[in-house]
Amino acid sequence: DDVLWCRDLYRFYRSGDEETLALRGVSLSVARGEVVAVVGPSGSGKSTLLACLAGLDEPDGGAVTLSGERISHRPEAERARVRSRRLGVVLQSGNLITHLSVSANIRLVQKGTELQTPDQLLEQVGLRARAAALPRELSGGELARAGLAVALSNNPDVLLADEPTGELDGQTEQLVLDLIRARAYDGRGVLLVTHSAAVTEIADRVIALSDGRVAA
Ligand code: ADP
Numbered sequence: 351d352d353v354l355w356c357r358d359l360y361r362f363y364r365s366g367d368e369e370t371l372a373l374r375g376v377s378l379s380v381a382r383g384e385v386v387a388v389v390g391p392s393g394s395g396k397s398t399l400l401a402c403l404a405g406l407d408e409p410d411g412g413a414v415t416l417s418g419e420r421i422s423h424r425p426e427a428e429r430a431r432v433r434s435r436r437l438g439v440v441l442q443s444g445n446l447i448t449h450l451s452v453s454a455n456i457r458l459v460q461k462g463t464e465l466q467t468p469d470q471l472l473e474q475v476g477l478r479a480r481a482a483a484l485p486r487e488l489s490g491g492e493l494a495r496a497g498l499a500v501a502l503s504n505n506p507d508v509l510l511a512d513e514p515t516g517e518l519d520g521q522t523e524q525l526v527l528d529l530i531r532a533r534a535y536d537g538r539g540v541l542l543v544t545h546s547a548a549v550t551e552i553a554d555r556v557i558a559l560s561d562g563r564v565a566a
């Protein structure tokens with residue numbers, strides 16, 4: 351009963367005659383109700399893996415499915431459709447459109463579907479009072495929580511997050527981790543890329559990447 355599954359992922363980067371093998375046959379899965387953390391040194395392929403799992407990058411080999419729907423090796427319009435039905439993504443670069451308010455960002459991802467209202471989503475991350483704020487008016491911690499609210503706004507089966515607690519103070523980090531854990535208890539799957547011990551502590555499983563391979 352996997353919500354996320356990938357098999358034998360390969361990704362090569364070529365620049366001139368330099369070739370980097372960023373992923374060398376990565377296979378993993380995330381079951382319903384499970385939180386999986388991916389750890390590894392800088393350059394081990396974590397960001398490339400996350401981008402391939404989210405369908406934001408196309409692997410050179412292998413396959414990715416979300417709730418049984420393939421997202422790899424399909425036209426961008428199909429990948430975007432699978433993403434918007436199945437997936438929430440929190441990227442380190444931030445996932446908010448800068449000239450829209452926090453609640454407008456949520457409505458944009460919802461595309462008119464009847465889910466939780468922006469205020470309900472923002473209540474969960476303790477940001478209801480900031481619904482009308484623009485991203486640049488938020489602190490680092492508020493921005494991270496707004497990013498999580500946006501990623502959850504289409505009620506996704508799978509949440510993918512790159513360092514979701516990167517810049518947060520202890521109390522805010524705990525709020526975000528509780529929300530992520532609750533997501534999995536609610537029968538969804540979560541995959542996190544992290545360096546933080548506090549994050550791996552809430553994971554059911556930790557996958558170590560080394561040189562583009564699953565090492566442990
Ligand atoms: P991590 O997120 O673990 O730091 P990355 O996925 O960013 O690892 O990088 C894996 C490897 O792929 C590294 O050797 C990196 O230099 C290389 N790489 C990543 N992105 C590119 C790119 N756009 N062009 C060329 N090489 C890249």
Ligand code: ADP
Pocket residue numbers: 430431433434437438439440445459500501504
């Ligand atoms: P572009 O690079 O063309 O501006 P984006 O990268 O913002 O597009 O989004 C590409 C697709 O991914 C869109 O279909 C969008 O709805 C979807 N998307 C963007 N952010 C998220 C998110 N946090 N969760 C789920 N889907 C998202």
